[in-house]
Amino acid sequence: MFYFLFEYLENQFQLIGASLFQYISFRSSLAFIISLLISIKYGKNLINFLIKKQIGETVRDLGLDGQKKKVGTPTMGGLIIILSTIIPVLLFSNFTNIYIQILLFTTLWMGLIGFIDDYIKIFKKNKDGLKGKFKIIGQVILGLVVGLTLFLHPDVTIKDQVIEQEKSEIILNNLEYKSTLTTIPFVKDNQFDYSFISSYFPGYSDTISLIVFIIVVILIVTSVSNGANLTDGIDGLAAGSSVIITITLGVFAWVSGNIIFSEYLNIMYIPRVGEVVIFISAFIGALIGFLWFNSFPAQVFMGDTGSLTIGGIIAVLAIIVRKELLLPLICGVFLIETLSVIIQVGYFKYTKRTLGVGKRIFLMSPLHHHYQKLGIHESKITVRFWVIGILLAILSLITLKIR
Secondary structure, eight states, rough: OHHHHHHHHHHHHHHHHGGGGGGGHHHHHHHHHHHHHHHOOOOOOOOHHHTTTTTBBOOOOOOTTTGGGGGGGOOOTTHHHHHHHHHHHHHOOOOEEEEEEEEHHHHHHHHHHHHHHHHHHHOOOOOOOOOHHHHHHHHHHHHHHHHHHHHHOTTTOOOOEEEEEEEEEEEEOOBBBBEEEEEOOOOOOOOOEGGGGGSSTTOOOOHHHHHHHHHHHHHHHHHHHHHHHHHHTTHHHHHHHHHHHHHHHHHHHHHTTTTTHHHTTTOOOOGGGGGGHHHHHHHHHHHHHHHHHHHHSSOOOHHHHHHHHHHHHHHHHHHHTTOGGGGGHTTTHHHHHHHHHHHHHHHOOOOOOHHOOOSSSSSSSHHHHHHHHTTOHHHHHHHHHHHHHHHHHHHHHHTTTTT
């Protein structure tokens, strides 16, 4: 909104300072500040509203220390994250940008799925919430929309590397072109094309490439959103880990959308993806503002309204900046939490079938509950997981130069 307003004022009246809104760094800073202020200022109002309406968490008895104190804590706090992200994005971004449109759709769609899930749990008194198959269907629909849009939209392109520079002018060898190229970490020739399989099906190359790409997008969206959901089990863990992950993706978006940085780092240049940094800044501000209330002892829980939305946004961001194959490293905390559940359930079923008695590897899953069972305080678990997340983020950023 302000982007177009000040662009008009600059073009028509040469208003002093209006040109600042052409800079992504300036608008990103404003988006972060406004998002943070909205989440802190109006987050408290939303929490009071949730308390007044008795929209509180129903906690299952898992035998964990301090668990009973959480009963009645307001949930659906993910609304704070959603609203604090969307408002600054609409104010400061160029929302005609296809990547911004995809991210806004992702936020609203996954927020809706999570909201329905929380609504069923709270108001319908059904602890299971929305049935798992409907969540999966929702995630598949998002994957289809994102995959089709990225594959077919003419503004989703890449551009060849810079070949020469004369004075301050940069000259490119080729024009922008459509491609399903992505990047593989820690590999010298670090580009991978999803369309490689289409060479085995002459005459159907575009169709095969589209199908393969959509399948990959669906798998990524489903796995990351569910991983974020599983991580949301103790105060501040999911929100804090997501801040670290999103900052990392923000760096990738910044350098991939800047022709100078992409040439220097010898990475893929993605036109128009720099605008995503504004969304990322607003999202980070919203997460940090939410942490103001969600840190131990939590005044509000994000619920599935927040966790599914966070996971969906992170997945789509990674796909947009073509770093989805780096997600196991960037989202290592989500991955560990998810694997702990898969291993626990799989081993229990295997021993139940073969030995007649189900056995467990962990005291409880997801993994953070295992450490709670060991007597470690949840705030210490949260901080230690954050430290691991920071280490993984640094390793991810190293891939910009090491390959």
